Amino acid sequence: MDDSRLNPPPDSSQPKAAARPPARAAALPWLLFVVALALAAWLAWSAYGPRPAGDPLATTLTAFEKQNRLTVFSAQVSPVVSNDDEQVFGLIKSRQVAVIPTRVDYAVDLSVMSHDRLTWDPQAKRMDVRLPALQIGRPNLDEGRAQYLREGVWITQGAQARLTKANTQLAERQAAAEAANPVLMGLARAAAKEAVRQNLAIPLQVAGFGAVTVEVRFDGEPAPG
Template sequence: MVDPVLTPAPAPASASSPARSSLRQIVLPWFLFALALALAGFLGWRLWQPADAGDPLATSLVAFERQNSLTVFSAELAPVVSSDDSRLFGLVKAKQVAVIPARIDYTVDLAAVDRNRMRWDAATKTLTVRLPPLRLSRPNLDEARAQYLREGMWIGREAQDKLTRENTLMAERLAGQQAANPVLMGLARNAAKDAVRQNLAIPMQVAGFGGVTVTVTIDGESTG
């Protein structure tokens, strides 16, 4: 006698299955949309966020990048020079004394300032910056305001042009020497330090670092 094979009847479908399926159909698209939105937001944040966000040195360098060269001081000088001219075997002599106003600018090459010239002390919130030596511009002579005093029985056009050229070259050279004197250089260095402090303190504060002390030194300055 062959035993009958009993096939188990299929279990009745749960009444909650259609509800769960319907719930998945509703929630899944919104979940995928939220996931895509979050991914897009993350990628956008990574795209627009500065590479060194939160880095005080990077914040300082960004502030410097806005102006590669910073004029920190200008000197108005009035060099007094004189030149002589002799012609016809010394029989005709002439002399010209000139006072030629000159302007010289003192600048800082901010493009030369990199991370190696900066140091950040997080404990004291102090940023130390070492600047390259100041650069002096070529003297800008204002010959329209120059004053001349000429001596000589007779000064021809050729002699006068020669005296003026020589006076101009001498005034330019003398103005450069006067601009490099210790007093003016000291004033220019102090102005450079103040300017750099202002250029860095505000961006650092805006970036969220709070009140930061900025210490500035310059290559070649006396430490005595």
């Protein structure tokens, strides 16, 4: 009997299926690579990553020393002042009205800052800062933009010089009084607190203390609850 009839040759028209490795076996090398990479990154961070460098109070005082005096706010005011002048036993009278644009700066003296004005809460990562009283600078009169109104039949150069000098002195006093009003003082204090927060948060973060909350108040204000 012919064995070829009993056992026919395999059909060569059917392509053989290529052997493929299981999906888990193919993904295993990549998984091991990712784990090794994460472990290496963690070890590098632990060895070379930022760490708190020293005392946060010392870091804060160092930041203050670089500023010394911090101008935090400027206000523009325009005092309206007037003065009279008399000559020849009151027979010659003159008057001058002046509007003088003036800038007033508000500043904080950081040179007086010391450890007793700072409180550090390590659990909450919060720095409490108590600032000295806000300082109002001397008014800076812009006489180049001043507007004058003069009245009088005959105003001599001497009378004009005296009136201008008197109005300048009066405008300076009036500008200082306007700068001390509660509204401008409130704006200046708010600007000072924000400026100190920004000036401290970055140095503390660079020093390795992370995201630090900075609470700022002035002498006489209640401590944060």
